[in-house]
Amino acid sequence: MKIAIFPGDGIGSEVTREAVRVLEALDLPGLTLFEGDVGAIAYHRHGHPLPPETLAMANASDAVLFGAVGDPSCDNLARHLRPEQAVLGLRSELGLFANLRPATVFSGLEDMSGLRPELARTIDMLIVRELNGDVYFGDKGIREIDGGEREGWDMMSYSESEVRRIAHSGFQAAQKRGGKLCSVDKANVLETSQVWRDTVIAVAREYPDVELSHMYVDNAAMQMVKDPGQFDVILTGNLFGDILSDLASMCVGSIGLLASASLGERQTDYGTFGLYEPIHGSAPDIAGQGKANPMATILSAAMMLRHSFGKADQAERIEAAVSNALADGIRGGDLGGTLGTQAIGDAVLERL
């Protein structure tokens, strides 16, 4: 079982270190970890945020554990050299089109939510975000228009086949959970969303056991704050999913708690190949200080064991250890506490 570890920039290396300790503590036979450079650190060492050797390493692995990318030192580089291109490049090169972002409130953390505790308590949703298309990967550019001013433009599009495959992921996820799927789009304004909605409705015929609803993205943002308990699975495109998953994280209480899995079609000897990463970024403001909460990355490692290695029992062990640590009052700065990255890792390991 080969896992490629790509810590990346900022707090990425701090949080992945703790997740690696957790993986190693499980003592799984045949587990091999190897490490590669991505992001700003890769740009500075190799001249590219996603060097060919890193991509080759990902391709040779059964799963990738990814930290975070992004560094102010790269803000003025041409877009194709910016650190973010590492994760976007991996997602597209590896065909990882289905991004699963679960958001659930841990018991004892209801007070940390941006919402009232009685609302926070009801949160148990999964955002299924399309990851290979949309305005993220369309043609884009900056052109000069009349009067010499600059105009930025980004092309948004979704084809039926792109929507169809992510819709299947969404419906199948709903079948395994509460049986409800809410498709989020902006079909009142965007043609991209019209194709999205029509296609989701067509796919729904294959899933009569799933209750399908549709919501415009602006209303979905409002509903997530007003009544988050109404959501089971949210199915949405790349851009809307990016925004709604950060919103969901604050409903849960901290972005330091949200894990994610990015899956495609490739099967390995053990399960579905995937890339696993916390949904947070590299947080350059606190990088190198050992302050970041590693739980989102630890929980991402748990998702890896479940989806890529068929080890749901080990995944549950990790999830229980995190949940018990939180219930025991283990808190980093993101949750109003004082514990550092390593101390939080220690607390999870003890409970494991």
Ligand code: IPM
């Ligand atoms: C995320 C991040 C990325 C995204 C960035 C780093 C490119 O915000 O994974 O949510 O926009 O997808």
Ligand code: MG
């Ligand atoms: Mg994001």
